[in-house]
Amino acid sequence: MSTTTTTSPSPVAAPAPVPETDTETASVRAARTRSAEIERRIARDPSMFRVLTGDRPTGALHLGHYLGTLANRVRLQDAGVDVVLVVADYQVITDRDETGNLPAVVREVVLDYLAAGIDPGRSTVFAHSSVAALHQLMLPFLSLVTVAELERNPTVKAEAVDAAGRQGRGMSGLLLTYPVHQAADILAVHGNLVPVGADQLPHLETSRTVARRFNQRFSAAQPYFAEPEPLLADTPTVLGNDGAKMSKSRGNVLELRADEDETAAYLRRARTDSQRHITFEPDTRPEVASLLRLGAHFVGTTPEALADTIGAAGAGRLKEVVTEAVVEGLRPLRARRRSLAADGPAVVGEVLARGAQRATVLAEGTLTDVRELMGMTYL
Structure with a gap:
């Protein structure tokens, strides 16, 4: 079966503007205003944007994923935006000692993508661990942030508490540096738009900080990285049948x-x-x-x-x-x-191979440029 003609179950309209509330911070209100303008720009010229987003493959995707993120990714793809999806297999070990049957889980996640309407002929899907240049970018990026800044990141703090509660262990270095790893994911492919919820804004701010500080330190005359913009949508929490957040x-x-x-x-x-x-x-x-x-x-x-x-x-x-x-x-x-599942592992393998090829070209080009800007080209 061809993997290049997938269509979405039904058209997904652009999310309606979210009403402001008294409890929202000024930064969230500003992000909402900016997101509304970005939606108008997407309607005019979607080629201006490249989205980078993805999932940790810790299990097959569920209804919360579909309503919260996946349907919106398909909408952006169908609008003509360049969508890059990373199956973040390296991030599985941020808070656990074993990966489990990772190949099987990655396969399930990719099948969910394809079934929901992600078209590998128009979007890029790749596994985190398959693009070496992306991770090499993390080293210079780590020099641009402090440990204190990482420790203050709300997402890192919350996930560290959760990991300690479930496994009784301290925070891993990979979890601490997760926001910088995310910056490498985004900037390696020159992603300039990241769909997020309001609670994820501080997390994305690290990527913006890395881009800004790299430009200031190594490319002041002509900024090399664009600071990735958040795209906020109305994605209320989906509750499980026990009344708690679906998780x-x-x-x-x-x-x-x-x-x-x-x-x-x-x-x-x-x-x-x-x-x-x-x-x-x-x-x-x-x-x-x-x-x-x-x-x-x-x-x-x-x-x-x-x-x-x-x-x-x-x-x-x-x-x-x-x-x-x-x-x-x-x-x-x-x-x-x-x-798709009946066609066997070859379907997913083909999608990931094609995606890794494109992501590698993008990331290696970025790494080459970064080395040159940092004065680290010796041959």
């Missing part, structure tokens, strides 16, 4: 590859509340709101409108409506995934 580590996920019966059983167990009348009130009824968002996404309406159609029919009817929406919405994706 592989919690075991409360609905995988994209699940069948219809598994989907129905999962949603039947979803936590709601004791109120019979269904309303969309995210602050006071988060579990109900999460189900409404989920159903509304696949039906193509708003959570408020979906709540109105259910009204006093209660949580049972809500779960029926959401189950039907999810099953039907994911049917094309799951059919494509089964077809």
Whole structure:
């Protein structure tokens, strides 16, 4: 089966602007304003942008991934943006001692990408460990940040606490330097746009800092790196059926590859509340709101409108409506995934080989330029 003609299950519209809240910081509000302008620029000329994003292959992707990131990546690809996806296999060991069956997990992640609509004829998909030049860039980049700056990074702090809680060990050097590794991922391919949630802005700021300081130190007359821009979208937290954030580590996920019966059983167990009348009130009824968002996404309406159609029919009817929406919405994706999986490992291997070839060309070109700018070309 050809791997170059994948299409998305259904067109994904550009995310609506997210209303500002009183609790948002000035930096988040500024990022939202900037993101709205970037969306307008994408509509005018998508060739101006290259997106770098990806996933740690710690398990097959789930519904939270699809709504939170994957559908938006397909949207950007279909809009004409150059999308580069890294399957960050090296990052699996930031907080664990073993990788498990990594080849099998990487295969599942790539199958999820393809089934969701990522087209390797238009987008680039590669494994982290297959592009040596990318990681070599991390060495000079580490000289541009301090340990204190890395330790203050909110994402690093949170993940370090989580790792210590689960495994009772200190933070690894790889976890500490994860933001710089991310900078190498982005800057190696000259990515200038990174889709993120508001909580990830400090993480991306390290990449912007590395780009800015490299330019100041080694390329002041003509800046070499563009500072990557965040692209904020309305990606509310997707709750698992236990009422907590959907997370592989919690075991409360609905995988994209699940069948219809598994989907129905999962949603039947979803936590709601004791109120019979269904309303969309995210602050006071988060579990109900999460189900409404989920159903509304696949039906193509708003959570408020979906709540109105259910009204006093209660949580049972809500779960029926959401189950039907999810099953039907994911049917094309799951059919494509089964077809791709039936073709065997060669499909994924071809995609990763093609992606690694392009990413290597980009990263090696960047590394050559960096060496020249740093005065480290000797031959």
